[in-house]
Amino acid sequence: MDLGTDRKALAAAGTTVILWASAFVGIRSAGAHFAPGALALGRLASGSVALLAVLLIRREGLPKREAWPGIVTSGVLWFGGYMVVLNWGEQLLDAGTAAMLVNVGPILVALLGGWLLREGFPRRLLAGLAVSFAGAVVVGLSMSGRGDAPLLGVLLCLVAAITYAAGVVSQKPALKHASALQVTTFGCLVGTVACLPFSGQLVADLADAPAPATLSMLYLGVFPTALAFTTWAYALARTTAGRMGSTTYAVPAIVVVMSWAVLGEVPAWLSLAGGVLCLAGVAVSRARRKREPVLT
Numbered sequence: 001m002d003l004g005t006d007r008k009a010l011a012a013a014g015t016t017v018i019l020w021a022s023a024f025v026g027i028r029s030a031g032a033h034f035a036p037g038a039l040a041l042g043r044l045a046s047g048s049v050a051l052l053a054v055l056l057i058r059r060e061g062l063p064k065r066e067a068w069p070g071i072v073t074s075g076v077l078w079f080g081g082y083m084v085v086l087n088w089g090e091q092l093l094d095a096g097t098a099a100m101l102v103n104v105g106p107i108l109v110a111l112l113g114g115w116l117l118r119e120g121f122p123r124r125l126l127a128g129l130a131v132s133f134a135g136a137v138v139v140g141l142s143m144s145g146r147g148d149a150p151l152l153g154v155l156l157c158l159v160a161a162i163t164y165a166a167g168v169v170s171q172k173p174a175l176k177h178a179s180a181l182q183v184t185t186f187g188c189l190v191g192t193v194a195c196l197p198f199s200g201q202l203v204a205d206l207a208d209a210p211a212p213a214t215l216s217m218l219y220l221g222v223f224p225t226a227l228a229f230t231t232w233a234y235a236l237a238r239t240t241a242g243r244m245g246s247t248t249y250a251v252p253a254i255v256v257v258m259s260w261a262v263l264g265e266v267p268a269w270l271s272l273a274g275g276v277l278c279l280a281g282v283a284v285s286r287a288r289r290k291r292e293p294v295l296t
Contacts, residue, residue, distance in 0.1 A: 009238040012231035013247050019231075021254035023224035024095040025262050027087055030216035033209040036087035037198030039217060042206075044079060044192040046221030051185040051230070063178035063186060070174025071183055075190025078167025079229075084195065086160040092153025095263065099255040100136045101157035103278075106248055108165030124284060132249035132281025138274030172236060180233035188225065249278045 030039055055061075063071060090098045106129065174183050206214065253274070 006238050009235040013235040016228045016232040016235065017247060017250050018254065019224045019228035020248065021099070021251045021258060023220055023228075024090065024099050024251075024255045025258045026216045026220045026224065027090045028095045028259070028263060030209075030213045030220065031087055031091050033213035034087075034205045034217060035198070035201045036084050036091065037195060038202035038205045039087045039220075040080070040083035041192065041195040041198045041202050042217045043083060043220040043225055044188055044195055046218050047225035047229075048185070048188045048192050048221075050222050050226040051181070051188055054226075055181055055185050058181065060179055060182055063174070063182040066176075067174040067178035067183065068186075070170045070172070071178070071186050072190055073170035074167040074174070074183075075187040076194050077163045077170070079187050079191025079225075080194035082160050082163040082167060083191070084198075085156045085163065089153045089156035089160060093157065095259040096252060096256045098153075098157050099252040100274075101154060102161050102164065103136050103249055103252055104133070104158065105161035105164040105168075106132070108162060109168045112165055112169040128281045128284035129249075130281070131284055132278050135274045135277025135281060136249065136252055138270060138277060141270065141274075168236070171233065175233060175237040180230055180237055183233050184226070184230045188229065249281050251278075253278045 027039070034042065086098070086102065089101075093101075171183060171187070209217075253276070
C-alpha cells in the first residue's frame, strides 16, 4: 500500500511532519533550561507514560518476539541517541539550520532502505530527494548570514541524521510483527532506559526550570514523541522507508515559519524559496507512474 492511495496513512504522515517541525522549536525553547540528556529523558519519560496508557486501554500487550530486535535498535539509536545529540546540536544552532542538517537523514533512509530492505531506488524518489536536498541547502545558506554555525553543532546534527536513518530502517521490519502503537511504545521505553544515566541532571534542572520550559518538555513528550512517532509508524507500515523519509523534507520549511512566529526569527526570502523546493521535492518523490522504473 502507498501513501498516495491510503488517505489515513497520508494524514498520519502529515500529522508527523507538523508535530516534528514543532519539536525543533520546542527543543530550542526548553533547551535553554534543560541539559541535552535531561531534556531527552524528560521527553521520553512523559511520552512513555502517555503511550503506555493508550496501550493498556487498547489491550494490545507485548509485541511478538520477532519485533524486538528492530524495537530495541530503533529505541536506542532513534529515541535515545537521536534526541540527545539533537538537543545538544540545537543549543549551538538555530532551529531552521538544525532542521536542514537533520533532514539529510531521508537520503540515508532511502539508501539504507534500498540496500538493506531491498526496496530498490525508484527514479522519482531519487529525483525528489535531489530537489528536496537542494531546497534544504538553500534554507541552510539563508541561515548562514546570521553567523557561522559552530562546527560541533553541525557535526551533532549530522550524527542525529545518521541515528534517525538507522532507526527508521531498523523499525520497518519490526512493523511486520507488531502494531504501530506497540513498536512506538516499547521503542520509547527502550530510549527512556537508555537515557536513565541523565536522571540526576533532570532532577536538578526541574528544580530550577521555569514552568513554561517544563511544559515545553511535556509537550515534546506527548505530541512530537507519543503521537507523532505513532502516526509515523502507522504510515511507515503502509509504504517504503525511502518514501516515508522523503516526506520529512517538508519539516525545514515549516520550522522556518514556526521559528519566526514563536522565537522571533524572521526568515529571509531565500529561506522561503528553499522551503518551496523542499515541498516540491516531496511532491516529486510521491508521484508515481503506472510503471515506475526502479534502480536496483
